[in-house]
Amino acid sequence: MxxxxxxxxxxxxxxxxxxxxxxxxxxxxxxxxxxxxxxxxxxxxxxxxxxxxxxxxxxxxxxxxxxxxxxxxxxxxxxxxxxxxxxxxxxxxxxxxxxxxxxxxxxxxxxxxxxxxxCNLPSGQCVICLHDFVNGDVFTKTPCYHHFHSHCLSKHLINSKKYYDEELEKLPNWQRSEAIPYKQTCPVCRCELKFDVSTLEQAPPPVDSINAPPFRLTDELRALQDRMAAQLARQIARGGVVGMGDEGPPLLTITTAADKEQEAKASSSAVKPPKVEPRPSTSVEPAPEPERQQCRVPYRGFNRRAKPGRRERGAPR
Ligand SMILES: [Zn+2]
Ligand SMILES: [Zn+2]
Missing domain, CATH: 3.10.110.10 (Ubiquitin Conjugating Enzyme)
Incomplete structure (x- = not known):
């Protein structure tokens, strides 16, 4: 009609x-x-x-x-x-x-x-340093329309590359060649960026960071630290936080149908198969216990920050 x-x-x-x-x-x-x-x-x-x-x-x-x-x-x-x-x-x-x-x-x-x-100027804070944009600041607009002090963005890009290289270094050789190549990304929305870091680096630090009074640990901050420490301890006790210095595969694993098949084969060939509860395809597991089953298949976990690409061979990107 x-x-x-x-x-x-x-x-x-x-x-x-x-x-x-x-x-x-x-x-x-x-x-x-x-x-x-x-x-x-x-x-x-x-x-x-x-x-x-x-x-x-x-x-x-x-x-x-x-x-x-x-x-x-x-x-x-x-x-x-x-x-x-x-x-x-x-x-x-x-x-x-x-x-x-x-x-x-x-x-x-x-x-x-x-x-x-x-209002054709960014308002609010630079999310990297948390200082406001003020007169005299040199800032950069990304193609995704996010704004940062150029100085802060250069620091972010230098550190993200350093972190990528460190993580790559930890991978065995055969996995290095398969790792996703490094890309600059926006710290807010992860859009790909292409900036010349050496040019950004020449920008002066944020005006507010120069004028800011020196840091002083006040009683108020100390109390906040105590509250946060107690909260962290509670979260660790409940298994909600992945331990910082844990050895071995990270606890976040992504399983596929092929993994399940392999797991089933492995358990059926064992003399006394352990009873494995079905798990959701993506699971965050609690802290390891003595009885915990370790991954038998080649390493297939993601590292804590899910990069640069520690995963099984042939996994979809
Ligand atoms: Zn900044
Ligand atoms: Zn962005």
Whole structure:
């Protein structure tokens, strides 16, 4: 059954098409538009390298839109802290309340774009050093729109490479050649990055870290340390923490159907097969006990941080 679409919505979509060309997506149900989604950047005369923030605007149309206000969602805000996102929401709400009965999507886009243009600098903290971005800081925007002090990002990349090399060193030769090659990744979303570390390294440290008063262990911090130590001890006692210096395969193992078959064969050939409880395919096991069955098949565990690729031969990547 063909459903008719309000002429005002059709006009609005045509206008969006003319202005945004392909910069938006329409989700429809049986040909009836249900939601409009677009990624919004600040106006910088299309100079992408000058855009430090962005957000995805989704406008979900009500069945009688534009006679009632659509639902508006702001997704994946980049370079904007919660306070700024809430301010955009507030402005959108004011606009919606004043314009019930009129197509509104384009004006919503303009409100968000105007806001982003005004606040085209990252707000909030660098997640590596936890210092705010302030005047004079040298920062880097990744292609995934995350921001870090260039100095902090260089330290992160140097350390992640060092960690990778150390882990690779621990692998037997035959596994080294199969390890996933090192890749720089974003510390927030793990998008692949390609930065020249030596250039980043030349950036000065964060301004706030220079001006910060020297660290002092206060009574408050001492009390916090005691509380955390007690909590850690409780978690270790309950088997919830993998021991830091444990020898042998890590306790997180990923089993496949082939492993189970192999395990079944091994146990059926034994004189007195031990009773093995079925386990979920991914299991975090408690701390080893004297009776604990060790892996008989070639080493197939993941290390604690699941890299760089300690796993069985031929396992899917
Ligand atoms: Zn930083
Ligand atoms: Zn990222």
């Amino acid at each position: 063909a459903t008719s679409v309000d002429a005002r919505i059709n006009d609005e979509l045509q206008a969006l098409q003319a202005i945004l060309i392909n910069g938006y997506a329409v989700k429809d149900e049986n040909g009836v538009p249900r939601a409009i989604e677009t990624l919004i950047h600040p106006s910088t005369a299309d100079k992408k390298e000058e855009q430090f923030v962005c957000v995805t605007l989704e406008v979900i149309l009500t069945p009688d839109y534009p006679e009632s206000s659509p639902e508006v969602i702001l997704r994946n805000p980049r370079g904007l802290d919660d306070k700024l996102v809430n301010e955009i929401h507030k402005k959108i709400k004011e606009k919606l309340d004043r314009h019930v009965g009129n197509p509104i999507v384009f004006e919503l886009i303009e409100i968000v774009r105007g806001f982003l243009t005004e």
